[in-house]
Amino acid sequence: MGMPAVARHWTREEVLALPDDGNRYELVDGELLVSPSPRALHQYGVVELLLRIAPYVRAHRIGGLCISPADLDFHAGQMLQPDLFVGRMVEGRPPREWDEYGIPLLVAEVLSPSTARHDRVTKRRLYQRTGVPTYWIVDLDARLVEVWTPGADHPAIADQELAWQPENAVSPLRIDLSAYFRAVWGE
Amino acid sequence: MVEGRPPREWDEYGIPLLVAEVLSPSTARHDRVTKRRLYQRTGVPTYWIVDLDARLVEVWTPGADRPVIAEDFLVWHPEPAITPLQIDLPELFGRILGDTPID
Numbered sequence: 001m002g003m004p005a006v007a008r009h010w011t012r013e014e015v016l017a018l019p020d021d022g023n024r025y026e027l028v029d030g031e032l033l034v035s036p037s038p039r040a041l042h043q044y045g046v047v048e049l050l051l052r053i054a055p056y057v058r059a060h061r062i063g064g065l066c067i068s069p070a071d072l073d074f075h076a077g078q079m080l081q082p083d084l085f086v087g088r089m090v091e092g093r094p095p096r097e098w099d100e101y102g103i104p105l106l107v108a109e110v111l112s113p114s115t116a117r118h119d120r121v122t123k124r125r126l127y128q129r130t131g132v133p134t135y136w137i138v139d140l141d142a143r144l145v146e147v148w149t150p151g152a153d154h155p156a157i158a159d160q161e162l163a164w165q166p167e168n169a170v171s172p173l174r175i176d177l178s179a180y181f182r183a184v185w186g187e
Numbered sequence: 188m189v190e191g192r193p194p195r196e197w198d199e200y201g202i203p204l205l206v207a208e209v210l211s212p213s214t215a216r217h218d219r220v221t222k223r224r225l226y227q228r229t230g231v232p233t234y235w236i237v238d239l240d241a242r243l244v245e246v247w248t249p250g251a252d253r254p255v256i257a258e259d260f261l262v263w264h265p266e267p268a269i270t271p272l273q274i275d276l277p278e279l280f281g282r283i284l285g286d287t288p289i290d
Contacts, residue, residue, distance in 0.1 A: 040197050093285050186192045 007031065012077045024068070026118075027079035028126050033118045044184045045110035045140050046083050052180065053086070053106075053164075056173040062166055063087050063105060064094030071098045074130045080123070084108040086166070105166045108136040124148055134164060143181040204265050207235040223247055233263060242280040 009030035018025055026033040046067055057065045068081035085108070087094070087101040095101050107127055109119040119137055127135045128150050137146040137155070145162050146155035158177060165172035194200050206226055208218040218236055226234045227249050236245040236254070244261050245254035257276060264271035 040195060040200075044193075096285060186195065 015079055024081055026081050028122050035115050042110050042112045045138055048180055048183045049084055052175050060169050063089045072101055074103055082107045083110050103131055106134045107132050110138040202230055205233045206231050209237040
């Protein structure tokens with residue numbers, strides 16, 4: 001009888017020692033997630049989202065707005081590189097170092113074929129479990145955004161307007177999704 | 188633009204109109220030498236090296252053997268027919284480094 005097949009448990013040190021080969025490496029509960037270099041369309045998805053969130057985050061002093069590459073560690077040696085995320089203010093200013101980010105107020109991932117399983121399952125469960133208040137999964141093909149919150153079994157589906165009102169904000173951000181997806185697709 | 192629309196795939200990008208690299212200790216040598224030479228040789232019209240510590244931007248163009256140093260305003264004028272982009276660098280660096288109050 002052979003040894004049972006056991007998935008390898010990666011450590012933070014092992015992941016940091018991997019070569020800088022253009023892949024994006026993340027570590028979730030000891031599982032190594034490898035994502036190849038994204039396509040141009042995926043990056044347009046991130047850029048157009050960033051452009052719509054930035055004025056709101058700045059005007060309402062929400063926190064630090066950032067895109068990956070990054071090195072977030074929510075707890076217990078995770079290594080996360082979300083496409084886009086917002087971290088809470090630290091003593092009235094945006095976080096300056098990754099370890100000041102803590103649990104982000106918002107995480108967004110733009111789906112691509114190679115990361116869909118991680119974004120929809122592995123990372124979604126982690127974001128929910130660690131209490132990320134809002135997690136957006138942006139589906140460029142279906143032209144909709146899934147909105148996940150910590151206790152939910154199912155996402156809310158936004159396909160017209162995406163609204164976000166983080167804690168302490170006096171008014172919500174409203175993103176016109178039709179215009180967003182048209183911009184991403186260059187229409 | 189490719190046929191009047193932004194490129195959709197990486198292989199449609201060709202030689203970019205503008206390339207910018209933000210310096211970090213681990214990439215400084217590549218940004219300042221290896222990639223700078225490549226960008227100049229391949230005819231990238233404008234290459235910005237953003238130096239957060241020095242609060243300046245080096246502007247490299249294909250034929251130059253030295254950069255133009257921008258400390259106050261960074262100007263980019265890719266098309267003669269349109270108004271140039273003008274970036275207030277003290278304001279930009281203040282935001283990035285956290286010493287300008289957020290409006």
